Amino acid sequence: MASVKYEEYLPDAQIRPMHEFDVPVVIAIERAGYGFPWSEGIFRDCLRVGYICRVVDVEGTMAGYGIMSTGAGEAHILNVCMREQFRGRGLARRLMLHLLERARAAGMREAFLEVRPSNTIAGHLYATLGFEKVGMRRGYYQAAQGREDAAVLRLSLDCGPN
Ligand SMILES: CC(C)(COP(=O)(O)OP(=O)(O)OC[C@H]1O[C@@H](n2cnc3c(N)ncnc32)[C@H](O)[C@@H]1OP(=O)(O)O)[C@@H](O)C(=O)NCCC(=O)NCCS
Numbered sequence: 581m582a583s584v585k586y587e588e589y590l591p592d593a594q595i596r597p598m599h600e601f602d603v604p605v606v607i608a609i610e611r612a613g614y615g616f617p618w619s620e621g622i623f624r625d626c627l628r629v630g631y632i633c634r635v636v637d638v639e640g641t642m643a644g645y646g647i648m649s650t651g652a653g654e655a656h657i658l659n660v661c662m663r664e665q666f667r668g669r670g671l672a673r674r675l676m677l678h679l680l681e682r683a684r685a686a687g688m689r690e691a692f693l694e695v696r697p698s699n700t701i702a703g704h705l706y707a708t709l710g711f712e713k714v715g716m717r718r719g720y721y722q723a724a725q726g727r728e729d730a731a732v733l734r735l736s737l738d739c740g741p742n
Contacts, residue, residue: 655683
């Protein structure tokens with residue numbers, strides 16, 4: 581059933597580079613999406629240093645964005661966030677596949693990311709793309725009460741995402 585919904589929806593979605601002028605909208609999505617959002621300065625720094633920054637547009641509305649760094653054979657997915665009303669339509673999966681393809685094209689051998697163990701939706705998305713847990717970073721994230729660990733996930737890009 582989900583795949584039918586995705587097929588109806590995805591042709592209208594476009595992935596394009598993020599620009600400076602996108603940052604105010606990106607920040608609004610970020611603040612709605614996370615309890616502990618990135619600052620505007622972090623997004624501007626990501627653009628300035630040349631990280632791979634992409635947004636997903638659906639009929640002229642920004643549905644979400646993703647940011648990835650690459651270097652020394654490793655891609656790091658640093659942020660993926662979708663506007664709430666655009667979730668559950670396969671857009672984050674499509675964005676992840678786009679980023680992973682870019683990483684492979686740039687010669688990266690592995691992709692890494694961190695995720696809160698409590699974020700079961702994101703965890704399931706990454707697992708279905710083939711990411712596997714390779715470690716934990718203790719107290720990595722801010723949390724409502726103290727700190728929360730991060731699970732470190734890895735995907736080999738030699739064989740590609742599922
Ligand atoms: C995590 C997030 C990016 C997923 O975006 P999305 O566009 O809704 O994801 P998709 O529609 O591409 O779904 C991909 C997978 O996510 C999982 N998923 C999505 N919505 C789900 C839900 N409501 N319940 C459980 N799993 C769900 C499923 O595994 C789904 O795969 P499927 O196609 O087999 O159902 C989105 O929920 C979000 O922006 N959350 C806030 C920010 C965040 O947590 N980012 C990740 C930080 S590591």
